[in-house]
Amino acid sequence: xxxxxVTTPGGPDQLExxxxxxxxxxxxxxxxxxxxxxxxxxxxxxxERGADGLEAxxxxxxxxxxVVDAVGEGVELAPGDRVVAIVDPRTPLGGAYAELVVVPxxxxxxxxxxxxxxxxxxxxxxxLTARRALELMRVPRAGTIAVTGAAGAVGGYAIELAKHxxxxxxxxxxxxxxxxxxxxxxDLVLPRGEGFAQAVLEHEPGGVDALLDAAVMGAAxxxxxxxxxxxxxxxxxxxxxxxxxxxxxxxxxDYVHDGEGLAELVDLAVHEVLSLRVARTFPAEEAAExxxxxxxxxxxxxxxxxx
Numbered sequence: 641x642x643x644x645x646v647t648t649p650g651g652p653d654q655l656e657x658x659x660x661x662x663x664x665x666x667x668x669x670x671x672x673x674x675x676x677x678x679x680x681x682x683x684x685x686x687x688e689r690g691a692d693g694l695e696a697x698x699x700x701x702x703x704x705x706x707v708v709d710a711v712g713e714g715v716e717l718a719p720g721d722r723v724v725a726i727v728d729p730r731t732p733l734g735g736a737y738a739e740l741v742v743v744p745x746x747x748x749x750x751x752x753x754x755x756x757x758x759x760x761x762x763x764x765x766x767x768l769t770a771r772r773a774l775e776l777m778r779v780p781r782a783g784t785i786a787v788t789g790a791a792g793a794v795g796g797y798a799i800e801l802a803k804h805x806x807x808x809x810x811x812x813x814x815x816x817x818x819x820x821x822x823x824x825x826x827d828l829v830l831p832r833g834e835g836f837a838q839a840v841l842e843h844e845p846g847g848v849d850a851l852l853d854a855a856v857m858g859a860a861x862x863x864x865x866x867x868x869x870x871x872x873x874x875x876x877x878x879x880x881x882x883x884x885x886x887x888x889x890x891x892x893x894d895y896v897h898d899g900e901g902l903a904e905l906v907d908l909a910v911h912e913v914l915s916l917r918v919a920r921t922f923p924a925e926e927a928a929e930x931x932x933x934x935x936x937x938x939x940x941x942x943x944x945x946x947x
Contacts, residue, residue, distance in 0.1 A: 644737035644927045644945070645697035649690040652931040657924075658697055663733055663742040665712035670745050672725055676761035676921075677736035678703035679930045679943040680793075682892075683729075687931065691730045701736030701945075702727050702892065704743070705751065705761040715745045722751040724906065726764040728896050737927060739947050747896055749903040752910055759916035760906070762793065762942035767905045767914060768895040770797035770852070773872035774805065776888045777850035781806040786840055786864055789854030790826060791817035793942055794874060797914060798852050799824040804913050810848060812836045812855065820940060824915070840864035917941030 645658045665671045683700035691698050708721040717723065725748045729735025733742050751760055773794075779785055785802055789795040790811035802809050803825035811826035812833075821829050830839040837860060840848060847866035852874075859879025865871055868884040881887045895901060908914045919941035922930045930943045 642739045642924075642947075643697075643699050643734065644924050645699040645734065646687050646690070647696045649688055652687070652928040652935070654687060655928045655931065660697075660699075660734075660738070662740065665710055665715075665742050667713040668715065668745055669712040669742050670708055670715050670717055670748065671710040671740055671742045672704055672706045672723060672748075673709040674704050674736060674738060674741055674947050675706040675757040676704070677701045677738075677924075677945045677947070678761045678765070679927070679934055679945060680765055681934065682765070683735070683737075684931055684935060686729055686735070694730065694732065697734075698729070699734030699737050700729050701734075701738070702729060702765045703761050703763070703942075704736035704741055705757040706947075709740060711745075717745060717748065717750065722753065722755075722757065723748050724751055724760045724764055724902065725749075726768060726892070726896050726898070726902060728892065737924065737945060744897060746899045747902070748899050749906050751906060755906070755910060756916075758921060758944050758946065759918055760909075761944050762916050762918055763905060763909060763914070764902055765892070766793035766942075767797045767801075768898060768901060769794050769874060769890055770801055771901055771905060772890050772894050773798055773852045774801055776872050776890070777852070777870045779807055779849045779870075782808070783849040784808040784810065784844060786810040786844075786848045786851040786861075787826070787854060788812050788832070788836060788852070788857050788861060790821045790824070790829070791940060792854055793917070795852070795854040796821075796824050796917070798854065799826050800914050801908075804908065810840055810844060817940070834860060837861055837864035918944050920944075921946050
């Protein structure tokens with residue numbers, strides 16, 4: 641079986657085509673013939689550092705879309721079903737950069753026939769992160785949240801989910817990304833950067849109810865949040881909470897088995913509440929070039945490997 645993996649941690653050129661034994665699904669698992677696997681920053685981290693406690697090769701990839709190839713005992717899905725899956729690459733089976741991947745059935749959602757598999761691969765990791773952030777924020781309908789990194793995949797999904805939930809959204813953007821962030825539904829778009837928190841306060845005296853820090857600004861966002869509010873982070877927080885603000889770090893462990901949540905997100909994509917954005921596709925063998933483009937910055941939408 642062909643996979644894209646790393647035997648020695650390092651730069652993009654460490655990614656190589658490898659041959660691995662065909663994995664077999666056990667009870668509660670299924671095997672997916674991967675059509676598309678999205679490229680995410682977490683993939684570059686695995687490539688650079690490897691995975692503690694796991695022997696090489698390390699196979700990145702947390703987003704897979706394809707067709708069920710085989711199922712284990714107790715699985716309702718059947719061979720031939722089109723699916724999207726959230727994949728944990730920090731296991732002996734590895735991640736989604738593979739022709740065939742075995743995953744727990746509780747991290748998989750069925751895809752309707754009219755949903756493109758390549759587009760669907762852009763959904764799981766980032767949309768589940770955004771969904772988890774909104775759960776942690778606990779903001780009632782008509783409340784206000786702020787989103788940093790709003791032009792990115794997590795930020796974009798967060799805005800769309802928040803608007804669907806009846807929230808007001810204040811977002812950041814570079815000048816060239818303002819129209820894009822407005823298209824997600826943001827009510828107010830402010831310049832991205834160090835002055836964002838102060839700009840939020842000028843428009844939202846007292847601060848917003850909660851903030852998703854997808855740009856990893858850390859403690860610099862705290863002034864934008866009201867006393868007793870919430871900050872949801874996609875990386876460990878680098879400061880100390882203040883004024884009764886709760887700070888949560890979202891990790892894939894929060895949702896890697898949330899197939900029900902993933903199914904809800906698929907339904908929202910079908911009904912065009914969520915935008916499936918693919919910036920570019922690459923044959924799997926060109927994974928190194930996809931990683932280089934991602935690390936260069938400025939990509940809007942996901943880069944996707946095709947098998």
